[in-house]
Amino acid sequence: MAKKKTPKFSFKRLEKELLYNLTYDYDHNYHCDSHGCSEDGICRCGTIANLSIEKMDIRGMVDDILGRAKFNPRDLKHYCLDRYLRAVFQYKDPDALFELNVRHGYYGQEVDSAEFSNREVEAKIVDFLAFLEATDDSTLLVEKVLEEEYGYILPKLEGKEWKSKEVNIDLVKPSNDYVRLDKDLIASYEADENFSCLCVKEGKYYRVVDGYHRYNVAKKHSKKIVVVFCE
Numbered sequence: 001m002a003k004k005k006t007p008k009f010s011f012k013r014l015e016k017e018l019l020y021n022l023t024y025d026y027d028h029n030y031h032c033d034s035h036g037c038s039e040d041g042i043c044r045c046g047t048i049a050n051l052s053i054e055k056m057d058i059r060g061m062v063d064d065i066l067g068r069a070k071f072n073p074r075d076l077k078h079y080c081l082d083r084y085l086r087a088v089f090q091y092k093d094p095d096a097l098f099e100l101n102v103r104h105g106y107y108g109q110e111v112d113s114a115e116f117s118n119r120e121v122e123a124k125i126v127d128f129l130a131f132l133e134a135t136d137d138s139t140l141l142v143e144k145v146l147e148e149e150y151g152y153i154l155p156k157l158e159g160k161e162w163k164s165k166e167v168n169i170d171l172v173k174p175s176n177d178y179v180r181l182d183k184d185l186i187a188s189y190e191a192d193e194n195f196s197c198l199c200v201k202e203g204k205y206y207r208v209v210d211g212y213h214r215y216n217v218a219k220k221h222s223k224k225i226v227v228v229f230c231e
Helices: 011-021 058-066 076-089 119-134 138-150 183-188 212-221
Strands: 022-029 047-056 098-105 108-116 163-168 196-202 205-210 224-230
Touching (some): 011 108, 011 119, 076 119, 076 163, 076 224, 108 119, 196 212, 205 212
Antiparallel strands (some): 098 108, 163 224, 196 205
């Protein structure tokens, strides 16, 4: 019997490591007198209250899905995976996406694991990972991501083939239009070391059509940037 092929893009790996990609906070309540904790000097009565998720590490989730394959923004599928997850998760309350499971441990209650509570989002990710496994068509890959993030494809981007490469950031030019920059979103990219943006090639230059925040952060920190581009 042939050995089942391990998927390159694994939802099971994401599920297994989900808790480690969530930053959460809670209060502890204690009732030591009624539980006899003071008698043996060890408190085991702590209970968790007001448990909430503060933020998600999306790049960490990408790494878990990829497994041993390190995230590489020059890999079009890696780029699309990262952008798709951000499109699915952006502007959503983490507490509405995930559920933290609590169990009773040796020293009282502790957060034990996490799982998706939003089945619609979970299904979207599962379907997208299957899509990544099934196709190498750059047009379909990029358009799938843009549809998820914006709900439509710009006419000048329809049906294009996409490539990726690392270039000097001086060769990348911003849009000719005004773009409102979100300071919080810019701050969220400050710790990133893998800068990338979506561009249309114009002669020797690359005009940004998606990724203005990443481009603006990259200008401050790097002489290079990965461009995913069409001509």
